[in-house]
Amino acid sequence: MTQIPTEPPLYVPEPMTTTADKASTYRLTRDFASSSSSSSSQALVVRCTGWLVRARGWVSRYRYEIAPAAGTSTLSLLGWWQESIGATVSYGLLTGVAGAAAVLGLKYKNAPVTQAAAGFTVALGDIATATAFGPGPESATAWALTTGLAYWIYGPWLTAQRNARMKLHIDTVKAKGALPNALGLEAADPGLIGATPEETALRRAIHALTGAAPLDVMAFHRGEHGWSALVVMPAGRSTAPSAIISRRVQLAANLGQPGKLTLAQGPADNELVVKVSTVDALAGTLPLTETGVTTCREPVLLGADEDGQPIHLTLMYRHTLIAGASDWGKSGIVNLLIKRLNRCLDADLYGIDMKPGAPELGPWEPVMAAPVAKTPTQARALLLWLRDECNRRGAIIAELSRKSMAEGKGPVRKWVPGVHGKAIFVFTDELAELVRQDPGLAELYESLLAIARFLAIHFISATQQPSRKVFGGSTDARGNYANRLSTRAGEAGHAPFVFGQGCQAKGWRPELLDLPGKFLLQTAELTEPKVYRAEYVTDLDIAADVGFYYSDKADTEPQPALTDEPWVEQFALLRFPNGDLVRPGQWPDLWEQFQALGSATKKELAAVCQISRDTAMRAIEEWEKHGVVGRRDGRSTRYYAKPEEEQ
Template identity: 30%
Template sequence: MELAMRAYSRRHRRMLRNRNAAPLMLVADGNGFADVLAALGRLLYRYRSELAPLTTVLVLAMAGELLHTEHPQWWPYVAGAAVVLAGVVGATGAPFRAEQRSERVYATAAVFAAGGWLSAAAKLGPSRDPLPTLLGLAVLAGGLPWWTHRRRRMRVTVDRTIQAWPDIAEQVGLAGSRVLSAVVDVWGWRARIALRGGQTVADVVAHVPAIESGLGTRPGAVRVEPDPAHAGRATIRVLATDPHAEAIRWTGPSVRSITQPITLGVFEDATPVRVSFLRRHALIGGIAGSGKSGILNVIVANLAACADVVLWGIDLKGGMELRPWLSCMDRLATTPAEATQLQRDAVGILEARAKAMGEDAARVWNPSPQHPALIIITDEYAELAENAPLAADAADSVARRGRALAVTELAATQRPTQKAMGNGALRAQMDIRIGLRVRERRDTDLILGQGMLAAGWHAHTLDAPGKFLISAEGLDHPRRARGFLVTDEDVATEAARWAPIRPPLDDLSAAAVGTARDAEADGSGEVLEGEIVDGSVDPESVLWAALREAPDEGVTIPELIMTTGMQRTWIYLRLQQHARNGRAVQVSRGRWRAADPHRESPAA
């Protein structure tokens, strides 16, 4: 037993020595048959995609000969299987990954033709006329589209890039990274890469020019996106052609309510850019000619179709940009004085809504056609901050308090520095940031937020009007997009189309605007809750008596003000309370009466 164990130990040591020794190499003669076969095999494998039609013909001929010799009675089953497979390919594109309609048609025709020829060959024999001639014609008819198809050639490029990636990664400064998967899409291809330990997406972003050089692409063709599930992985997208080289025509509003996300344009992967403007302030920035007006038109065109939002506009360039939408806007300010009054009225609406919601224990203002949201759109906000500082202060107040009350600010400017934004907190309150082309790299951080440039948000590389980067909820990775093109004819058509459905301010907000103006006219500068003219008279009782005695068409708000001696805000607050409790009804806009005139008192 001991001798056997010693012998086993010696054999084991010899095996280890042989395994660690240099492998035995057989050097073949350069003119040898094995060398020629190896070179031919490598050549066939390298060009396997180009040779696919010829390989298919060869396989069909061999299969037809085998079936005809061994199982000629199987030809009906072959034909039936071909019909079924052709139907599956036409419906789903599987298993050939045919995504586009043209690809499915091609694949379906190829499967149907191959199945028909194979079933005929199984019954008659592959050499029976005219089967060889038909097979040759099929090679030409099917081979030409195959050889010239862009996506096939792109897949070949991707396969070869994956094989060469270790060398490319070494050259561009990402040594140790590897390709996990790659797929060809509509505009090019994309690959998921795993980075070496210690490398991050920021390293990949910093090496984008080198990656473009290593892959041999055009400048600006490579995009880098982080993997949300793994910090050590990233997605590299290579665009063979620029999907946004041409303008994208606008096809109409994408929403009918402010509660729905608006489609602003299309990302480079053909997915839509959707963002909600409800309770979110927005900032649009970019140099002159970058497309700010175009993005504003897309937003306004969608909001104009919403019956639950009131639009106010400020355009201190004489209304050049926003005046075409005047029929859809409740108010448009074109002078500093008008802008100041508009923003002050917005603050008054804030206070009135906040008070009413506090009494109802409500937390948010839910927009509806009867109680619409309010969006204030300001073109060239820097002009407002410079020429109407009081308006900028009021806008700052709206930005801080307006979200829950559905009163929001949307500002467009060329360069949103702190001075240009009025030295307030407005810029910090902007939830939606849309960055168009900028001239200086540092302006990216001004528009999109501090640190965005270093994180790969390169607004300075955008090269056409309407191209933008957007940072918003759910859109926290740098993805290039292009906004829809809304022409002047589109603006005129949509403004006329939606003007009849534009809602007015709700009564509470309208009363707040009137009260604010009355207070300013009196020189008090503040909104008063209400003031009793005669201390011996209870205004609650007077109001209820007026509602009970109102005719069927109701009593107007001015009449109630004169009867009770109270301000508009007080009147509207009490009317809303009576309406919620079922004691009063609104007959028409601005006219009210008691729901039950026979009720002696509100508590009865």
């Protein structure tokens, strides 16, 4: 029997050769006299340690990839550990509460609450299933669904992180100055290699166009409809973003990438926004969407952008200019705005359509507050009435402001729909034709554009091109339009008439729009050029709002003769008993209410109109100069609005 030493040697020296200086060379050989069981145990420990080290490295390397699976597995294990009826009921109730919170988040359009509540709903549902069924196929199914959903949400973020790490690695190699053999083209021409094939193609295309490489590509995004990038350009005349935008066609040829290239000025002066759309998300007609909005104080839904996101337009306290060539959707956008505002309970609509027969606004006449103005005379009557309405509303705002200040509150500065009265929206189709037929209306129109906004009187004007002639020889009126919208323009030179001088160098190119209903929009919030498409209002959609008006009239009923009488009734100018016109400084708003009363004392007039007695007294003193008479009525004097022969 072999005796096992207490400390057996692992290796023993074996002499091999002896040199002249008596030095020996040894070969170490394994001593197999040691115990076989001890060596086997040590080998197993070594192998296990190696496996653990490799597993640790694998987990460390792929920690982001396995995080969702590890999380859902932990939830399932916790559920199995708590397997009981009570735990199932508790987690089921919590799942219901989280689901209700997600529904409320959707209802009130709160994205953070919706996302958080939906995540808790899925996680709690997984735990509830595990506590109810324990280890088994039911729990495995819930785990698989939860894990799949987690990776579906987590995947885009993980891809973005990978791209960022890859770009960081490439930038690090660039900074270290790698040898030409290592980086090839990058060593010979620095700045021409990007983190993605698209970025590389973009860098090379810009270099071929300008002779200079971009300083940096600060952001790169790839989506289902294409890709976009924010490029920082070096200083120079030929490398300025405006110069590159003007050479878009050549850059697209240099790029050699599939899709439609769009260029725009970036946030900084030396930044260029590059977008390549491989799929036209706006190629199909967008059907009309019912929003359920019943107040004009909310923005209206116009349509969608190239990424499929909805686009809303604020109309309150802003005039809107709609330009574009014929048959490219300009009138369709007007119909869409009328359709939206017709749902609003706090808005009145008026229209001016100078085309013979009013084909654009005429069908909407039943839902408007007055017949559509179809002649210059009718348009002048409407605009003069709007001027008087401005005076009336201004006097009310002044009186309300005085009372508010007397109560220690701030002044009243705007007419608020639903509080002070209704908002007014005036739609004008073919503004240029209106000015051509009556040039004198340009000055009145411009005056209303300047003073009417704070009184909640808004103009939505459509024209083919808002040139200098449209506004009576000046472009001052165009500056009053805070919302500027353009469908396809007939010529490249029309863009500055809508978006201002220098707009084309920044990417405002309406002549490049290729489908009816597509438009560019410039507002206080939307300052960068972007293509949108409006929802399409069909003839059936119009009939749904106004068809009842026409169907109520029997075909056998004799039609009334064409007359301007409705305009005389609706917009008849205010006159005093002696026939004089009521001027702006003669309290036209109070006179209108006084006419409705027929007669009143100073006290009654002040109470009905909610003004001070001093204001009522000064107004009546002015009116007495124009035929208003007063008679004693007890201890007071009663004043009459009609001439004596009509009393």
